[in-house]
Amino acid sequence: MGMTMTQKILAHGAGLDKVEAGQLIMSKLDLVLGNDITSPVAIKEMGKFNKTSVFDKDKIALVPDHFVPNKDIKSAEHCKCVREFARRNDITNYFEVGEMGIEHALLPEKGLTVPGDVIIGADSHTCTYGALGAFSTGVGSTDMAAGMATGEAWFKVPAAIRFVLKGKPAKWVSGKDIILHIIGMIGVDGALYKSMEFVGDGIQYLSMDDRFTISNMAIEAGGKNGIFPVDDITKEYLKEHTTREWTAYEADEDAVYDEEYVIELDKLKPTVSFPHLPENTHTIDDCGDIAIDQVVIGSCTNGRIADMRTAAEILKGRHIAKGMRCIVIPATQKIYMQAMEEGLLKIFIEAGAVVSTPTCGPCLGGYMGILAEGERCVSTTNRNFVGRMGHIKSEIYLASPAVAAASAIAGKIASPEDI
Numbered sequence: 001m002g003m004t005m006t007q008k009i010l011a012h013g014a015g016l017d018k019v020e021a022g023q024l025i026m027s028k029l030d031l032v033l034g035n036d037i038t039s040p041v042a043i044k045e046m047g048k049f050n051k052t053s054v055f056d057k058d059k060i061a062l063v064p065d066h067f068v069p070n071k072d073i074k075s076a077e078h079c080k081c082v083r084e085f086a087r088r089n090d091i092t093n094y095f096e097v098g099e100m101g102i103e104h105a106l107l108p109e110k111g112l113t114v115p116g117d118v119i120i121g122a123d124s125h126t127c128t129y130g131a132l133g134a135f136s137t138g139v140g141s142t143d144m145a146a147g148m149a150t151g152e153a154w155f156k157v158p159a160a161i162r163f164v165l166k167g168k169p170a171k172w173v174s175g176k177d178i179i180l181h182i183i184g185m186i187g188v189d190g191a192l193y194k195s196m197e198f199v200g201d202g203i204q205y206l207s208m209d210d211r212f213t214i215s216n217m218a219i220e221a222g223g224k225n226g227i228f229p230v231d232d233i234t235k236e237y238l239k240e241h242t243t244r245e246w247t248a249y250e251a252d253e254d255a256v257y258d259e260e261y262v263i264e265l266d267k268l269k270p271t272v273s274f275p276h277l278p279e280n281t282h283t284i285d286d287c288g289d290i291a292i293d294q295v296v297i298g299s300c301t302n303g304r305i306a307d308m309r310t311a312a313e314i315l316k317g318r319h320i321a322k323g324m325r326c327i328v329i330p331a332t333q334k335i336y337m338q339a340m341e342e343g344l345l346k347i348f349i350e351a352g353a354v355v356s357t358p359t360c361g362p363c364l365g366g367y368m369g370i371l372a373e374g375e376r377c378v379s380t381t382n383r384n385f386v387g388r389m390g391h392i393k394s395e396i397y398l399a400s401p402a403v404a405a406a407s408a409i410a411g412k413i414a415s416p417e418d419i
Helices: 005-014 039-048 075-089 103-109 124-132 141-150 176-187 200-206 208-221 232-241 305-315 333-343 344-350 403-410
Strands: 024-028 030-035 060-061 118-122 136-140 154-155 161-168 194-199 225-227 257-265 269-272 280-283 292-299 324-330 378-379 395-398
Touching: 005 136, 005 141, 005 194, 005 225, 005 395, 024 333, 030 039, 030 141, 030 194, 039 075, 039 141, 060 075, 075 141, 103 124, 103 208, 103 333, 118 124, 124 136, 124 208, 124 269, 136 225, 141 154, 141 232, 141 292, 161 176, 161 200, 176 208, 176 257, 176 269, 176 280, 200 269, 200 333, 208 225, 208 305, 292 395, 292 403, 305 333, 305 344, 305 403, 333 344, 333 378
Parallel strands: 030 060, 030 118, 118 136, 161 194, 161 257, 194 225, 292 324, 292 378, 378 395
Antiparallel strands: 024 154, 269 280, 269 395
16 A cells, blocks of 8 residues: 655654554654744743743744734734744744745745645645645644744644646636635535645646645645645746755555545636635636625735736736725735836736735734625635624635736626626
């Protein structure tokens, strides 16, 4: 019986020749991540077991990104706690305002995540780095504390589901549409504590930004992680972003999967997730006439340069609907700068949108776009739970940057082809 990609990575991390689904292991960690919300809790937990130093100052990443620049006194105190901890421990990868970005876009950009890594982060969307062929998963702040102190974490080896992606997606079908389609198909618990392994000839048509989006939202299907094989596109990305050595792991031919799904990418259409669960999906043709109040383009899911370019392509020479609010959030300073140099920010502003500094902001109901009672938002973020972006009687519709930009122009949920 062979092993999946994830199982091979965990076996190596645990120093074992072989692992099986359901097995409990202790694995060495290549990176431990925390942000301004979760890190203060982990830092306090470390104090409870009398640990004041970290296992390796180069293998900790602290990224204040949720409420920064600080929106209030409480968020300022949280960031101060993280900042002082980073100084005491001489943390190499602490990213202050001005150099930080949304954590799950920033770390790959900085070359801190590579194939074969075992990564934990006190944020559920840490599964993003599976796009690079790493095992990465979200944990609680207590596990983050233990990881920072010891450099190890325990895992139950996950079983796996295999998703075979076939064909070439149409122009306006992106990684966001693919993962929303999958979540709509299997449900928000369809991959509960399982590894979601993406393979197939269709992968060649997916950019790294598409793959980051798909892996990012594996957690929205309940997945322990999402992971892609390392191919030429991955290698080109790594060549540009890192000098670290890495190891690519391939699944064995006789690897065991609980289920297998074939996704024909050429048959997919732009997809929208209606309130109040990501699994409540509809193709753009079935959305009807739903008026909206706000659009958000950004987040760890869709704030990368490809997302900025897509939104700009649709907004260029047009203006958002009267009374509409459109908020664009580049995910990192580098993406912000690149968008500026390419003239994308000018396009956004001329279209009537506002451009924010990198921040998670409205995604979790933080700030920069909170919804009032009865308001509706089309957002490129990852969750549309009740009250996620503000008032419990507001509504969030999850969509791709293309659909979000088209909807901002139309004042209602709209297809890019209709603009």
